[in-house]
Amino acid sequence: MRYFGLIWAALYRKPVRSFLTLASLFVAFLLFGLLQSVSVAFSEGPDLDGVDRLIIAPKYSIIDQLPLNYSRQILQVKGVEVLSHQTWFGGTFRNGRSFFPRFPIQPETFMDIYPELVLPQDQRQAFINTRTGVIIGRSLAQKFNLKVGDKLPLTATIWENKDKGPWEFDLVGIYDIPGEEVSDAQLFINYNYFDEYRLRGTGLVGKFIVRIDNPDRAAEVALEIDTLFANSSNETKTSTEKAYNQMFANQVGDIGFIMTSILSAVFFTILLLTGNTMAQGIRERIPELAILKTLGFSNVSVLLIVMSESILMVLIGCVPGLFAASAILPGLAVSVSFLAGVEMSAFVFAQGMVLAVLLGLIVGTPPALRALRLNIVDALGEHQ
Amino acid sequence: MDQPLIDVSNVSKTYSRGKMDVPVLQELNIQIEEGDFIALMGPSGSGKTTLLNLIGGLDKPSAGSVTIGGQRIDQLSQGELAKWRSKNVGFVFQFYNLLPVLTALKNVELPLLLTGFSRSERKKRALAALAVVGLADRAGHRPRELSGGQEQRVAIARALVSDPSLLVCDEPTGDLDRATADEILDLLQVLNREYGKTILMVTHDPKAADHASHCVYLDKGQLIQESPK
Incomplete structure (x- = not known):
């Protein structure tokens, strides 16, 4: 929490780039919320199974x-x-x-x-x-x-x-x-x-x-x-x-497969996009990270700061996206008959949050490792 | 005789550039007393910044020892060195190296994030450091809203805020006009004389060196002259 201000401020470094990345994440998690809710609703277990x-x-x-x-x-x-x-x-x-x-x-x-x-x-x-x-x-x-x-x-x-x-x-x-x-x-x-x-x-x-x-x-x-x-x-x-x-259930399982395939494609694209944004952001901030290390921030602290930035960015896109999906679903259910009764469950919301953290970890790892290995003298030397 | 604050003994430093070894410092010895203000001068490539980095704990020698305040810092691990730097050394660079997304106050507060101080205590101390460099009224400004001289003052406040005994300054006036440079040098002098900070300053500028109490000349990685003012 002590470093939160530092982590939060990094998002403001390039506001337009941050906004565009967050917008992509918002759309990705909106899609996730909608499609996953439909998928879960269709693949829910049988209603009433009686052994007799x-x-x-x-x-x-x-x-x-x-x-x-x-x-x-x-x-x-x-x-x-x-x-x-x-x-x-x-x-x-x-x-x-x-x-x-x-x-x-x-x-x-x-x-x-x-x-x-x-x-x-x-x-x-x-x-x-x-x-x-x-x-x-x-x-x-x-x-x-x-x-x-x-x-x-x-x-x-x-x-x-x-x-x-x-x-x-x-x-x-x-x-x-x-x-x-x-x-x-x-x-x-x-x-x-x-x-x-x-x-x-x-x-x-x-x-x-x-x-x-x-x-x-x-x-x-x-x-x-x-x-x-x-x-x-x-x-x-x-x-x-x-x-x-x-x-x-097996027949509708195919719907789940289709949904999962679409989501996989969306998240793979987002992974590349966000990963590139993070990598670019860190590349531009090499001297700043070197300064943090100069001031006494340990290698691990700098790694955690970069990793936290990545997770925070994904979460900021994810949470509104999931809330928007849960707000949109009832309206969709009214206009699209086969979606009647489909709602976003807490389970889907939790899945979205876990996915966001995982995405943040994946896209944050390469730049965080770069920050960890950063040599102060070399980094400052390049800047001077 | 008291032990010097800085004792660099038989220090050599060699960098590897591809397959080539490039010696930068060779069996260099230097002692600096507590409260000194040393100007480190010499031609480009003479090893000034390398020596500064070794004394500031940013780098380790290839051979020899670096003892600061009685502690062999060349034997510390990277983690221990980071902790040591946060408590004992303040850094001032030619290009200020402030974080552009943070206000002057938040920039100065950065080293205090590594301490156990509360948020209000950190703010109080950062404001005090800004007051020392005459920028208390600019606490809420971001670096791009400040002049070069003001940015360097903020950097000096950041170096001071954790009250280190040693300030290492690498060309602190190299990016400033004459008048602003003199203001910064005057400020360093005040910090040396009134606050007792030991200052080691790399400079090419003889006028800057005039503000120091001693000048040390390096050439080809060796100490060639020490001149008291």
């Missing part, structure tokens, strides 16, 4: 559907306790500006299989009994200022209804997922109403979910289910919920 839950999905593509009448045969498989199903609804809400997953489900069995979804008994019953009923997670209700009793219109993107108009739902419940660090940003629709009112695809579901009595038999049960429908026109692929969700 199996997912029965179409074998070849997730956009295929399975006949609802498979459920009778699946329920007869030894070890299957409860069966439910889930279908991707798609659709848009409020002019398509807000994206969140929406699924028609069979309320009773689904909530039996997913006890993590907690909602008051009266709302649970209302969901079961109300054909047009939907429930949403608390975070969504707060975000869109929705309350039980509200009408919830959705415009179809996949499933047109028989009137070829918007779907009108009634919000009958708001659920929580207590004790779990998972997203509750989903909307569940009563399947029976959905199935009756849709224009096509009646009797089809996206996937089945079953709860089994013994997780140790999961592989055996999965094989038995898939064997039931082998060589049919709708073959199935049954896997544990964890494996199924992991498959999705």
